Amino acid sequence: MGGEPDLATASRVLRERLGPFRPRVGIVLGSGLGGLADAVEPHAEVTYDAIPGMPLPKVPGHRGAFLAGRLEGAAVVLQRGRLHLYEGHAPAVAVLPVRLMASIGVEVLIVTNAAGGLRPSVPPPALMLITDHLNLMARSPLMGPVLEGEQRFPDMTAAYDPALRALARQAAGEVGVILHEGIYAGLLGPSFETPAEIRMLARLGADAVGMSTVPEVIVARARGLRVLGISSITNLAAGISGEALSHEEVLEAGRAVARDLEMVVRGVVGRLDTGG
Ligand code: HPA
Numbered sequence: 001m002g003g004e005p006d007l008a009t010a011s012r013v014l015r016e017r018l019g020p021f022r023p024r025v026g027i028v029l030g031s032g033l034g035g036l037a038d039a040v041e042p043h044a045e046v047t048y049d050a051i052p053g054m055p056l057p058k059v060p061g062h063r064g065a066f067l068a069g070r071l072e073g074a075a076v077v078l079q080r081g082r083l084h085l086y087e088g089h090a091p092a093v094a095v096l097p098v099r100l101m102a103s104i105g106v107e108v109l110i111v112t113n114a115a116g117g118l119r120p121s122v123p124p125p126a127l128m129l130i131t132d133h134l135n136l137m138a139r140s141p142l143m144g145p146v147l148e149g150e151q152r153f154p155d156m157t158a159a160y161d162p163a164l165r166a167l168a169r170q171a172a173g174e175v176g177v178i179l180h181e182g183i184y185a186g187l188l189g190p191s192f193e194t195p196a197e198i199r200m201l202a203r204l205g206a207d208a209v210g211m212s213t214v215p216e217v218i219v220a221r222a223r224g225l226r227v228l229g230i231s232s233i234t235n236l237a238a239g240i241s242g243e244a245l246s247h248e249e250v251l252e253a254g255r256a257v258a259r260d261l262e263m264v265v266r267g268v269v270g271r272l273d274t275g276g
Pocket of ligand 1: 114115116117192193209210211234235236237238245250
């Protein structure tokens with residue numbers, strides 16, 4: 001935790017490590033969704049410990065590294081190992097990887113996550129294209145001074161880019177993957193929700209609930225990045241099936257749809273016009 005991370009130094013180190021390679025697409029991998037990394041033709045892997053100011057993630061199933069390389073011909077960088085607010089990271093620290101990716105030229109951010117599903121008609125494992133979110137984390141990564149290149153009051157009307165969503169639908173259709181759509185509610189965690197909280201979220205219009213993504217998307221929008229978000233619905237949210245929730249179940253279900261998610265992300269990346 002501590003003070004504001006030094007973005008300029010961290011950015012310089014990451015750029016040095018990548019050499020002339022300039023990824024245009026950043027991909028954040030959620031719990032149990034690390035398999036996409038195997039599809040990347042690697043250029044360089046930069047572990048978080050090589051970057052000043054980057055803390056190490058502590059959640060099982062998360063790794064701390066940026067993997068830069070080619071996916072479907074496009075220059076991409078994967079963030080392996082997310083920093084969650086519930087680990088005690090200040091919001092500005094949790095979004096440092098996104099600010100870093102933006103600072104090296106990333107223009108499109110693809111965020112994935114594991115989430116609990118609120119719709120009994122969408123049993124896990126399933127994929128959900130995020131159409132919008134509810135920030136129920138009671139904080140924002142933009143609190144404090146406005147950083148260079150960011151807006152004080154970013155517009156969130158189309159936070160999840162409609163054109164990217166259209167590409168995701170096309171990509172999913174082409175490979176026969178069912179892509180549900182809905183609203184993601186971001187909560188602080190780390191306890192799973194109570195059944196009463198899930199009933200509240202359902203009334204608020206949430207279709208899925210998780211403990212990540214929202215801070216990253218807010219900061220991405222403040223920097224003008226276009227965002228695509230996909231949730232892997234790993235379990236029915238608390239109280240819906242009556243069964244207890246566990247992180248193991250989340251990881252296992254995440255693995256079950258990892259291939260579908262990978263195909264959709266590859267399809268989207270392959271359709272992007274990123275200029276190489
Ligand atoms: N709640 C919150 N976060 C989650 C869940 C859930 O049910 N499943 C996976 N991440």
